[in-house]
Amino acid sequence: MAGPFCILISLFRTISIQDDTIFINEVHYQNTGPDVTEFVEVAFVTGYSLAGVRLLFYDGGTGSVYKTTNLATDLSISDDDPANGFTFASYSVYSFQNQVRNGPDAIALVDGSDTIIDFISYGGEVTASDGPAFGQTARLMEVVEASNANPTSSLQLGGSGFRPTEFTWQGSQTATPASVNSGQTITCPNSAIGNTPLILSSERQSVRERLDGLEIVPPSP
Numbered sequence: 001m002a003g004p005f006c007i008l009i010s011l012f013r014t015i016s017i018q019d020d021t022i023f024i025n026e027v028h029y030q031n032t033g034p035d036v037t038e039f040v041e042v043a044f045v046t047g048y049s050l051a052g053v054r055l056l057f058y059d060g061g062t063g064s065v066y067k068t069t070n071l072a073t074d075l076s077i078s079d080d081d082p083a084n085g086f087t088f089a090s091y092s093v094y095s096f097q098n099q100v101r102n103g104p105d106a107i108a109l110v111d112g113s114d115t116i117i118d119f120i121s122y123g124g125e126v127t128a129s130d131g132p133a134f135g136q137t138a139r140l141m142e143v144v145e146a147s148n149a150n151p152t153s154s155l156q157l158g159g160s161g162f163r164p165t166e167f168t169w170q171g172s173q174t175a176t177p178a179s180v181n182s183g184q185t186i187t188c189p190n191s192a193i194g195n196t197p198l199i200l201s202s203e204r205q206s207v208r209e210r211l212d213g214l215e216i217v218p219p220s221p
């Protein structure tokens, strides 16, 4: 269920929101036969503005961008699944087979200012040689998809947390596009707003703390 922390995140996200409240959450890039079910799922705090946010697909051989998509227009938001204040939305590329290269390659998530929010590679290390990620080495996923993988499978972040670094990539399993992953629990952090820790006992108290410069104000009787 949605917890008070995540409600607060949405409430205050216009004040200060961390870049890592949106991240790449699931990837399917190859399977047996034609790769007609490729997709990338992103997870983000519900209400996060996707204006200018893009996925850049990097060729591991050259380090350059071979495909770009704008999430504000290309995500299947209608399939979203808000859970714990998060939205899971997938970008499907299955209209055209073999659009997502099979590794070692990389995918970057960038915002409208070309700031790298997330940058992952699969099948091997990838360092970007152009685009917003120029000079950066992607975070290598610990798992890969096999060339004979099931078309309905994928690689998904699993574990408990709120930020991509709190999860680990799980091996191939049944895909969950636009839904929370199998083996994944979204937990709301104690420090969701900027870098300011919030120790809260009730939503009302937490709002007061925030508005009073984090001075502890006991809840009204």
Ligand SMILES: [Ca+2]
Pocket (backbone or CB within 6 Å): 029, 030, 031, 035, 038, 098, 099, 100, 101, 102
């Ligand atoms: Ca592929």
Ligand SMILES: [Ca+2]
Pocket (backbone or CB within 6 Å): 030, 031, 032, 033, 034, 035, 147
């Ligand atoms: Ca294939």
Ligand SMILES: [Ca+2]
Pocket (backbone or CB within 6 Å): 025, 026, 041, 088, 156, 175, 176, 177, 178, 179, 180, 181, 182
């Ligand atoms: Ca999923």
